[in-house]
Amino acid sequence: MNQKTAIAIHGGAGTIAPHLLTPQLEIDYRSGLKAALEAGNKVLKSGGTATEAVLAAVVELENNPLFNAGKGGVFNHLGQHEMDAAIMDGQFLKAGAVCGVKNIKNPVLLAHAVMTKSPHVMMAGDGAEAFAKTVNIEFADNAYFHTEHRYQQWLDIKGTENYQLDHTAKSENKMGTVGAVALDKDGNIAAATSTGGMTNKKFGRVGDSPIIGAGTYANNETCAISCTGHGELFIRSVVACDISCLMAYKGLTLKQACEIVVMDKLVKIEGEGGLVAIDAHGNIEMPFNSEGMYRASLSVNGEEVVKIYE
Amino acid sequence: MNQKTAIAIHGGAGTIAPHLLTPQLEIDYRSGLKAALEAGNKVLKSGGTATEAVLAAVVELENNPLFNAGKGGVFNHLGQHEMDAAIMDGQFLKAGAVCGVKNIKNPVLLAHAVMTKSPHVMMAGDGAEAFAKTVNIEFADNAYFHTEHRYQQWLDIKGTENYQLDHTAKSENKMGTVGAVALDKDGNIAAATSTGGMTNKKFGRVGDSPIIGAGTYANNETCAISCTGHGELFIRSVVACDISCLMAYKGLTLKQACEIVVMDKLVKIEGEGGLVAIDAHGNIEMPFNSEGMYRASLSVNGEEVVKIYE
Numbered sequence: 284m285n286q287k288t289a290i291a292i293h294g295g296a297g298t299i300a301p302h303l304l305t306p307q308l309e310i311d312y313r314s315g316l317k318a319a320l321e322a323g324n325k326v327l328k329s330g331g332t333a334t335e336a337v338l339a340a341v342v343e344l345e346n347n348p349l350f351n352a353g354k355g356g357v358f359n360h361l362g363q364h365e366m367d368a369a370i371m372d373g374q375f376l377k378a379g380a381v382c383g384v385k386n387i388k389n390p391v392l393l394a395h396a397v398m399t400k401s402p403h404v405m406m407a408g409d410g411a412e413a414f415a416k417t418v419n420i421e422f423a424d425n426a427y428f429h430t431e432h433r434y435q436q437w438l439d440i441k442g443t444e445n446y447q448l449d450h451t452a453k454s455e456n457k458m459g460t461v462g463a464v465a466l467d468k469d470g471n472i473a474a475a476t477s478t479g480g481m482t483n484k485k486f487g488r489v490g491d492s493p494i495i496g497a498g499t500y501a502n503n504e505t506c507a508i509s510c511t512g513h514g515e516l517f518i519r520s521v522v523a524c525d526i527s528c529l530m531a532y533k534g535l536t537l538k539q540a541c542e543i544v545v546m547d548k549l550v551k552i553e554g555e556g557g558l559v560a561i562d563a564h565g566n567i568e569m570p571f572n573s574e575g576m577y578r579a580s581l582s583v584n585g586e587e588v589v590k591i592y593e
Numbered sequence: 594m595n596q597k598t599a600i601a602i603h604g605g606a607g608t609i610a611p612h613l614l615t616p617q618l619e620i621d622y623r624s625g626l627k628a629a630l631e632a633g634n635k636v637l638k639s640g641g642t643a644t645e646a647v648l649a650a651v652v653e654l655e656n657n658p659l660f661n662a663g664k665g666g667v668f669n670h671l672g673q674h675e676m677d678a679a680i681m682d683g684q685f686l687k688a689g690a691v692c693g694v695k696n697i698k699n700p701v702l703l704a705h706a707v708m709t710k711s712p713h714v715m716m717a718g719d720g721a722e723a724f725a726k727t728v729n730i731e732f733a734d735n736a737y738f739h740t741e742h743r744y745q746q747w748l749d750i751k752g753t754e755n756y757q758l759d760h761t762a763k764s765e766n767k768m769g770t771v772g773a774v775a776l777d778k779d780g781n782i783a784a785a786t787s788t789g790g791m792t793n794k795k796f797g798r799v800g801d802s803p804i805i806g807a808g809t810y811a812n813n814e815t816c817a818i819s820c821t822g823h824g825e826l827f828i829r830s831v832v833a834c835d836i837s838c839l840m841a842y843k844g845l846t847l848k849q850a851c852e853i854v855v856m857d858k859l860v861k862i863e864g865e866g867g868l869v870a871i872d873a874h875g876n877i878e879m880p881f882n883s884e885g886m887y888r889a890s891l892s893v894n895g896e897e898v899v900k901i902y903e
Contacts, residue, residue: 487720
């Protein structure tokens with residue numbers, strides 16, 4: 284097979300108050316999304332795999348301080364940056380995930396190393412960091428993750444019992460997660476997700492991002508999905524697997540399956556958020572039931588979309 | 594509704610070499626399974642919920658040094674006992690899970706506390722232990738988890754790069770996990786799973802047990818499932834969710850759905866193991882593709898089964 288490629292990415296969903304999104308900030312977000320889309324697309328156009336493409340796109344988003352993942356990760360209740368990430372290869376149904384890792388520059392690269400260089404699928408905390416050292420994953424000190432706007436968000440609620448999926452109501456975003464899905468020239472699809480979690484989060488909370496079948500999933504037979512939203516409800520709904528199964532067992536299209544899960548099932552349980560999805564034909568869906576979702580896509584026909592609101 | 598109740602439990606699946614299972618050991622295993630079945634059944638017969646019943650059954654298995662969970666948990670590469678557990682309520686699709694927790698006497702009780710006393714679904718490591726202290730979960734020192742046969746298993750491979758799902762080929766079991774599913778008088782179902790992981794495990798490896806949709810899942814509309822097996826392959830196959838979706842979207846019976854996933858899909862990828870499953874009608878399935886699986890069940894008609902091999 285030698286077909287056209289496609290890619291879709293997201294930089295989080297939630298309440299994105301238009302009056303707080305200054306013209307300059309909107310330009311920055313759009314340019315960040317476009318840069319990540321291009322990083323992934325460049326891999327695809329040069330013959331790389333879908334897995335390599337989602338990796339490149341998510342690394343770009345992790346390196347951008349605007350998004351809640353990698354460098355732009357939020358502060359937990361101890362003032363640390365504790366991150367989760369996952370990746371899945373839809374051709375071989377191989378997957379890798381990490382949760383609660385600190386000082387890893389690009390958590391998605393560590394998730395990829397778990398998939399490709401270990402017999403395991405998921406590693407947590409200190410153990411995952413010990414593994415990172417054995418496979419030459421780049422570490423970064425706390426200063427690298429210190430971004431002023433995340434620090435201010437944390438100061439606002441530090442010492443309280445509050446936690447926030449991304450940051451306060453006065454800011455621009457709510458569910459901070461980044462992710463990508465892609466279709467490569469060989470017809471294979473993949474998905475990757477990365478997150479810095481919730482500001483002031485306690486208790487080693489793990490959201491849906493690193494849970495295979497919930498926040499991240501890929502299967503050539505159905506679809507590749509990366510979610511962003513209220514993680515607890517996405518886990519309980521096994522969102523990505525549900526969409527995949529609606530396609531596999533009920534014969535629904537990607538669009539129909541996404542519609543049922545995101546706009547009906549999740550809405551009924553107040554599971555706010557959205558996702559990006561792709562199938563092996565290159566169909567792309569980017570549904571969300573929240574006010575907005577930072578997203579971008581490049582279709583098999585070369586059509587580019589970069590959007591924040593509806 | 595006021596219907597009959599049912600329960601099924603497992604104490605792990607794998608290669609259970611008959612010549613190593615001495616008559617006395619077999620008696621001990623059977624009596625351990627029966628005690629756990631009765632603990633769960635007692636809750637059901639006194640009007641308790643399915644969630645309370647699976648909790649009681651799994652606590653009993655965790656407290657039995659024969660099974661790889663709680664007291665009988667294996668040693669990780671640092672000589673510690675690092676455990677995972679999960680529980681899910683099929684009526685409200687609520688769930689709780691913990692991974693990589695140490696010194697928690699009954700990890701399943703902590704998973705239940707995450708479900709009922711926190712806004713989260715999953716907590717990891719130190720954070721989960723910090724949460725445990727806030728909700729009066731019982732801790733136990735390392736001596737409590739020190740069982741001689743697990744220690745010997747660890748000494749056998751300590752210092753090597755080897756790890757084992759439960760223990761060595763010379764011993765009786767391979768995939769050490771315990772779990773339970775139940776149907777209560779109100780027609781609600783639930784599932785719970787708990788594990789001590791793999792002997793000499795490194796890198797904070799997390800298996801399928803605490804992954805909602807993979808090793809543990811419950812939904813009144815379809816089924817409640819607790820798995821035991823090669824965790825990585827169970828995660829990649831999103832086993833429990835797949836069975837649930839085959840019922841929901843393809844109209845298969847519990848038996849048909851379990852058969853496809855355990856005896857066909859998992860076998861094709863060498864995903865050794867099994868599971869216990871129940872639906873809201875009280876149908877019970879306990880399929881496994883390994884040599885044996887410690888299991889027991891009590892049907893709606895009062896029929897009791899306690900088995901190790903086929």
